[in-house]
Amino acid sequence: MSLVPVADHLAGILAGVRPLPELEVRLGAALGHRLARPVAASLAVPPWENSAMDGYAVRFADVAEAAPERPVTLRVVGDVPAGSPEDPPIGPGEAVRIMTGASLPTDADTVVQLEHTDRDDPAAPLASTVTVLRGPRAGMHVRRAGEDRRVGDPVAAAGTLVTGPVAAALASTGAGTAWVRRRPRVAVVATGSELVAPGERLGRGRIPDSNSLLLAGLVADAGAEVAAVEHASDAPGDLELVLARVVDGAAPDVVVLTGGVSQGAHDPVRRAFAGSDAVRFTRVAMQPGKPQAVGRLGADGPLLLGLPGNPVSVWVSFLVFARPLLLTLAGAPDDVVLPRPTLAVVETGWRTPGGRDQYLPARIAEAAGVADARDAGPALVGPAAALGSKSHLAASLAAANGYAIVPAADQGRHDDGRVHPGDVVAVVRLALELPHPAGAPRGGV
Template sequence: MHAPHAPAGHDADRPGLVPVADHLAHVLSRTGLVRELEVDVLDAPGRRLARDVSAAIAVPPWDNSAMDGYAVHHADVADASPEHPVTLRIVADLPAGSALDPALGPGEAARIMTGAPLPSASDAVVQLEHTDRTDPVAPLADTVTVLRAPTPGMHVRRAGEDRRPGDLLVPAGTLVTGPVLAALVSAGVTRVWLRERPRVTVISTGDELAAPGAPLRRGAIPDSNSLLLAQLVREAGGELQGVRRVRDDAAEVRARVLGATAQCGARPHVIVLTGGVSQGAFDPVKQAFAGSDRVRFVSVAMQPGKPQAFGRFGEPPDHGLGDPAGPERDGALVFGLPGNPVSAWVSFHVFVRPALLTMAGAPDHVVTPPRLRAVVETGWRTPGGRDQYLPARIRPAGPGDPGEAGGLLVSPAAALGSRSNLVASLALANGYAIVPTADQAARGGAPVAPGDVVDVVLTSLEPARA
């Protein structure tokens, strides 16, 4: 099981609060792998490899030139210098892609371009600049004079120097990006085993929710949560199966969940609900699963994101997850996240994203994002008694900034701090800061101050604006 990335500290005087690390560990213990698929390598980008991939051919496949120049016998030019130049007869012209393998006798050379296969009889390349023929597009001359001696094997790329057939090329769990695809194709790989994308349905709850762009009656708000979570699912490598909006009605919520898990065709591996998981009189998600022991509702020692629900429900996904005898056969994973958008954003990153990555076979260092250290640029208040996960602007320090040049600086994304309703300010967040309860206690409940050093996690590689 993947090691949890959240701090385990919690307030011992707050009974009933589940440590973040414990809740994450429970989630991952119930999370299995999605099935493997064998596909054409050209269909692999954006998904993760299910099995190690070895090179099918040598990379590069043949000895070739690393320079525009002349392929030579090293022995012919070993003593060449401006004072003692050596003149050779040119017998061939080898552009990149040439299939020629000309024979080179003593005193002979072949003009060769970068990437062209090296003649079998040659053992070095003299670059153009070390000859009297420096123009690569000039008509082929009869002779070339070498003005500087190469070393044996100079400017030669040896066959298989990057990978030999059978060498490990890419390990299982790797996301197929552009460079990975290039490596696979270059090594002669045509078919690969991948994990399918975890299929996810998003359901947002609330009588107050209006469709984006619809006129707002008094008390209504645009439904941003469903769009927020849908995009986070895509960014985590999930396949979005549907986005639903339901009223604060327990029967309707339950019907939507049962409908998603019982539908014909590809059923979801994961259902993410937002809203209705707290203690309110009209919290429909909690009411929808009342009496069920398959979805548990807990208070997690974090701010924001205290109310959480998690379990499995409904029919199992078709084609199954992992071991058919394991808990993954008990239906789709169900996450119930708080309805406040900042809470939903934090909860997704801390709990849902690790589960989706685990399903797809991501390695531990991806499931558990690295925590970096950053100097606080603008301070903020902490909640006390709960680990704080603050949406933040994280940027590199520059000249005149506090901290070391090249280090990281962190400020709250929202001017009003960590209030869980500040959805517009999420646009400025490229990560979050973590302030464990133990750190809060150590400072005696005082706010985080400029110059303090805290842990941060990047959720985007795009630097925050200053």
């Protein structure tokens, strides 16, 4: 069987996949989902002119010449705390005490902060006069209505992940609900009779089941819901029983299997789907992660991805194949589904496999003296594990904050089959996602 390019295998996984249904939910329930529809402001931000300081609302003409050597005394005719609906009139020579966030009286155009008056105690009783000791600029400490967003301005694009800041932005612009995509439900099934639960005593030939925890964490990091975590032994028929229980009980959109997809005599996934057209087994031109499987459990059943069993292969395979699938189902934009690699300079070299694209768990760090590490060449990269990309190095995954990609075509640059310090390679960082841009901000800094 010839090796399939990584891009072709991914295209086969995503072919025909559409985002999950949309639903309208309250903003609190939208957290962790992706917007199904763009959101525009139905309320200006701020909704009215308000004070940016505790102080006194005044008419600029009355205090323009105020200075320590020529203070200006005004008569206090009102008090406006935050949330007050009051709009006291202000005539010549008058002022209104005002708190931060309170609506600016219609007759005022400027706020003098408390510290620039003789009434600098915000908890003091309201006095009949206030003396301004320093003249403000016209319009000083006034937040203009709509200076952040006007009614109709874009707030968030479809596909945006609803984080706390995004939900706050929606609320501040008048939304109480949002149309979101349902989060994908994922069942994780680790196969292998050698696996024992974490922390249990190991017999000869047994190993801890780290893959279940690895996948559950990666599923959650991708914004999907972990619907079930199961284990199937290599015994004939056991995987079929586990899959039937998972599909009936957890109603997943996707089932992710680990192990049993290679050519071994006891590989349960191959045995379970032998002679079936439902699951396609593939050898992908990548290292680690060559054996892969993709299919569907029943005509209307969940999608199935079969990943290799070694932990580094699971990690790489999930990030390259399963994560894009889950993000597509969740309605993520294209540039989030398939992040654009950046370039980094190799700090510590490593070996390459030859003949296959290499995906190396890596430590990516900022290069000293470079301000922006998103552009080509400003970052340094090295292997997360001292032994490189060998697929069993589970403990070293904790040190990886991304992966390096070395295409097979680039592996002949050196006769020794290595990537050398000073080489430039493509890297993908595992980082927090920024909200997808919906429009330029109104102001500047």
